[in-house]
Amino acid sequence: MMRGCLVTLLLIIVGFGARAQHYKYIDSTKISGTDRYKRQVKANPDKQLVEIKRYIPQIILDIRYATNNNFMHRRMYQQARAFARLPVVKALQQVEAxxxxxxxxxxxYDAYRPYSVTVKFYEMTSDTNFVANPRLGSKHNRGCAIDxxxxxxxTGKELDMPTGFDSFSRKAAANYPDVSPAQLNNRELLKTIMQAHGFKVLNTEWWHYDFNGWTGYELLDIPFQVL
Known part of the structure; x- marks a missing residue:
């Protein structure tokens, strides 16, 4: 009996050690996994991560991290899907309309991002102008940021913008001045409409928008397959 208890205790210690290693940049109590997330949603249904396509069927997805066409040059997501918190998606409905x-x-290009993926980004490049510091987490990890x-x-074609998605250049800044008239107009139109519906652009990335209520949502590390 004593031996069985010791084995159980050892397994618990090993399990906690593995979890601490996984979240080496932040206290693991600040990250919500599946079980904690479900409790949060039960207490507040607005915290549900919903699939954007189900609420806005006509929206176009180009989930770059489900392909090799991204700055990591490898697939980071196993599924090309986009999720966000329910109020975020409702705001996007208004934008689309x-x-x-x-x-x-x-x-x-991207929406909710599991915290563990943010860690991988940071370990590839620690330039926090373009990659979130995992010690703080990303608004993407909260389900409150959209690229x-x-x-x-x-035509189905993208409007001309100053850079492509995930360009780690000064020209990607939301207010970079040296762009063509068409690029300026398109960038400012996007900014105006997104801001009108509760989003704020990230200064260093014209494509990245944070939902204004992001502070009310926890960091998450839940794979798409579970949602």
Whole structure:
């Protein structure tokens, strides 16, 4: 009996050690896994991560981290899906509706991102102008950040922007001045419409928008397959 208790205790210690190693940049109590997330959603349904396509079927997805076409040059997600907290998706519905009156729509590159992926990004490049510091976590980890651009609904093509997605250059800044008139107009149109519906652009990335209520949501590390 004593031996069995010791084995159980050892397994618990090893389990905690593995978890601490996984979250080596931050206290593991600050990261919500599946069970904790479910309790949070039960207490507040607005905390649910919902699939954006189910609420906005016409939205276009180009989930780069489910491909090799990203700065990591490898697949970071096993599924090309986009999730966000329920109020974030409802705000995106309003954005999409506004854009459609102009013959435009949204293309999404990334949305909710598991915390463990943010750690991998940081360990590849620690430039926090473009990659979140895992000691603080990312708004993407909270389900409250969206990487996106505009498309022309008639052609399906992206509007001309100052850079492509995930460009680690000064030109990617939200207010970088030395761009063409068309790029400036397109960037500012996106900014104006997103801000009108509760989002704020990240200064260093024209494509990255944070939901204004992000502080009310926890950091998450839940794989897409579970959602």
């Amino acid at each position: 506004d854009l459609q009156t102009r013959g435009l729509g949204l293309k999404i 996106l651009s505009l498309i022309d609904l008639k």
